[in-house]
Amino acid sequence: MAQIEIRDLGIDYRKPKSNEVFSAVDNVELSIEKGEFVTIVGSSGCGKSTLLMAVAGLVNLSRGSIKIDGKQVTGPGPDRAVVFQEASLLPWRSVRGNVKFGLEMQRWNGGDLNERAMQMIRLVGLSRFSDYHPHQLSGGMRQRVNIARALAVDPDVLLMDEPFGALDAQTREIMGTELLRIWERHKKTALFVTHDIDEAIFLADKIVVMGRNPGHIKEVIKVDLPRPRDEAILDSDDFHSLRKRLRAHLAEDMSSMQLVKEVA
Amino acid sequence: MIVELFYRRQALILGTLSMIGLLVFWQIAVDAGLINPFFISTPSQVWTEFLVQFEDGQVAANVGATLYCFVWSMGLATVVGIVLGMLAGWFRDVESALEPFIWFKYSAPTVAFYPLFIAWLGYGTPTIIAIAFLFALTPIYANTLSGIKNIDRDLAKAARSFGAKPLDIFLQVALPGSVPVMMAGLRLGVGRALTGVVVAELFGANAGLGYAITYYGQLMQTTKMMVSIVIVILLGVILTQILSFLESKTDSWRVDSGR
Numbered sequence: 309m310a311q312i313e314i315r316d317l318g319i320d321y322r323k324p325k326s327n328e329v330f331s332a333v334d335n336v337e338l339s340i341e342k343g344e345f346v347t348i349v350g351s352s353g354c355g356k357s358t359l360l361m362a363v364a365g366l367v368n369l370s371r372g373s374i375k376i377d378g379k380q381v382t383g384p385g386p387d388r389a390v391v392f393q394e395a396s397l398l399p400w401r402s403v404r405g406n407v408k409f410g411l412e413m414q415r416w417n418g419g420d421l422n423e424r425a426m427q428m429i430r431l432v433g434l435s436r437f438s439d440y441h442p443h444q445l446s447g448g449m450r451q452r453v454n455i456a457r458a459l460a461v462d463p464d465v466l467l468m469d470e471p472f473g474a475l476d477a478q479t480r481e482i483m484g485t486e487l488l489r490i491w492e493r494h495k496k497t498a499l500f501v502t503h504d505i506d507e508a509i510f511l512a513d514k515i516v517v518m519g520r521n522p523g524h525i526k527e528v529i530k531v532d533l534p535r536p537r538d539e540a541i542l543d544s545d546d547f548h549s550l551r552k553r554l555r556a557h558l559a560e561d562m563s564s565m566q567l568v569k570e571v572a
Numbered sequence: 573m574i575v576e577l578f579y580r581r582q583a584l585i586l587g588t589l590s591m592i593g594l595l596v597f598w599q600i601a602v603d604a605g606l607i608n609p610f611f612i613s614t615p616s617q618v619w620t621e622f623l624v625q626f627e628d629g630q631v632a633a634n635v636g637a638t639l640y641c642f643v644w645s646m647g648l649a650t651v652v653g654i655v656l657g658m659l660a661g662w663f664r665d666v667e668s669a670l671e672p673f674i675w676f677k678y679s680a681p682t683v684a685f686y687p688l689f690i691a692w693l694g695y696g697t698p699t700i701i702a703i704a705f706l707f708a709l710t711p712i713y714a715n716t717l718s719g720i721k722n723i724d725r726d727l728a729k730a731a732r733s734f735g736a737k738p739l740d741i742f743l744q745v746a747l748p749g750s751v752p753v754m755m756a757g758l759r760l761g762v763g764r765a766l767t768g769v770v771v772a773e774l775f776g777a778n779a780g781l782g783y784a785i786t787y788y789g790q791l792m793q794t795t796k797m798m799v800s801i802v803i804v805i806l807l808g809v810i811l812t813q814i815l816s817f818l819e820s821k822t823d824s825w826r827v828d829s830g831r
């Protein structure tokens with residue numbers, strides 16, 4: 309059995325200032341193997357974050373179920389850690405304090421907290437900045453802290469919601485490569501939401517393409533590019549054909565969005 | 573280098589210069605016979621009188637009495653305001669339950685309660701402390717409330733994702749996040765507590781700066797009265813500055829974050 313089993317998942321939200329309910333995500337079926345790197349793409353508002361937050365246990369399910377290692381997800385748990393789009397670091401804590409935060413919340417007792425935090429900070433290459441506060445860091449550095457904080461609690465599953473969304477293309481590429489380096493070492497199961505097609509392909513074993521109204525899975529694409537990967541594969545033929553396929557999917561979604569606008 | 577120093581301390585230097593300018597203008601205007609010293613005295617007379625009152629112990633006695641009431645009222649307002657503010661910020665029901673009192677306090681002038689307090693507590697220190705306490709309470713309570721209530725939702729979500737319990741979120745996210753706003757509330761509270769003490773002393777006391785102001789005021793001894801007025805102003809400035817300093821210490825993580 310797969311490590312993560314999502315069955316017939318549906319999540320409803322209430323529209324603001326009314327009792328109307330709408331489905332942000334519906335009929336989602338997805339299986340993710342242990343150690344797999346899965347990226348989720350889809351146009352804005354199609355429910356990517358909602359799906360990820362459901363796996364994190366941060367939103368209530370309206371229908372269906374999510375199981376991790378056979379256990380029903382009913383809330384956040386130490387088997388999962390989230391890297392949010394906005395770095396969401398505590399501004400009054402130093403880099404080290406922030407990396408320790410998750411450990412403190414989980415009442416971690418696997419040894420010295422400082423030691424553990426420093427180890428993770430080294431892993432993301434921020435040793436020199438461990439005493440800095442978030443406002444003294446660049447966006448990219450903040451996301452490294454964010455990743456270190458998630459890795460520190462040693463989760464089985466790493467959930468990432470557009471962690472590099474706010475970064476420029478170049479930094480993004482570097483961060484992606486580095487994330488793969490770390491992932492290849494620790495082999496955590498990873499769920500990674502992104503807008504960026506290249507990023508989605510570059511990182512993934514498997515790409516989940518989502519459509520909208522309500523959010524659903526359109527297709528799951530296997531990526532068989534060899535690992536370890538580096539920027540060179542961006543120019544390979546396989547990469548190009550995958551990119552073409554994803555573009556077509558997203559363009560389709562955009563035109564349906566156009567249609568909605570015209571009707572409305 | 574002097575120019576550089578000037579720019580660094582520009583606000584302080586300009587403020588000091590304008591103060592000195594005012595004092596000089598005041599002195600000259602009275603000396604030139606433009607203003608009757610009876611209404612306003614002169615800086616040099618006030619200074620001379622200050623030395624006299626300092627020598628005979630009046631200054632110490634008045635400042636001591638005023639500070640005593642100030643410390644008690646500010647201390648009580650800090651404890652009560654922060655505790656109630658935290659409860660109301662965290663529990664919606666507590667906020668709703670306290671809301672009428674806050675509206676009441678905002679719309680009715682606190683001094684209006686003065687006769688009531690006289691009836692309950694008698695003339696003197698307890699009444700002064702009670703009035704000043706009420707003066708200072710509102711900003712401390714209101715700021716603490718809004719600080720806790722406006723907790724950063726994203727940070728709370730991140731904390732929950734790591735399994736934080738509500739108490740963890742309160743202690744690790746809501747509370748540290750509201751320290752700067754709470755400090756601003758305390759700074760406002762300090763000014764208001766001092767005002768409260770002096771105002772209450774104007775009405776009924778047998779010591780304190782407010783008492784000295786009415787006492788000499790009724791005797792039409794302007795210079796003697798001005799000494800206490802100037803001390804009240806200086807006290808207010810010093811206390812507020814201390815709080816501003818503490819405030820800047822506590823929100824260093826916030827000051828340049830948005831820029």
Ligand SMILES: Nc1ncnc2c1ncn2[C@@H]1O[C@H](COP(=O)(O)OP(=O)(O)OP(=O)(O)O)[C@@H](O)[C@H]1O
Pocket residue numbers: 321322323332350351352353354355356357358359
């Ligand atoms: N807390 C909420 N309450 C009500 N509606 C919500 C809530 N969160 C999200 N939604 C709605 O659910 C839908 C899906 O939102 P979601 O954030 O999952 O999209 P997304 O695919 O992550 O978009 P983006 O790529 O722009 O981040 C949107 O229509 C959004 O308005």
Ligand SMILES: [Mg+2]
Pocket residue numbers: 356357358469
């Ligand atoms: Mg999103």
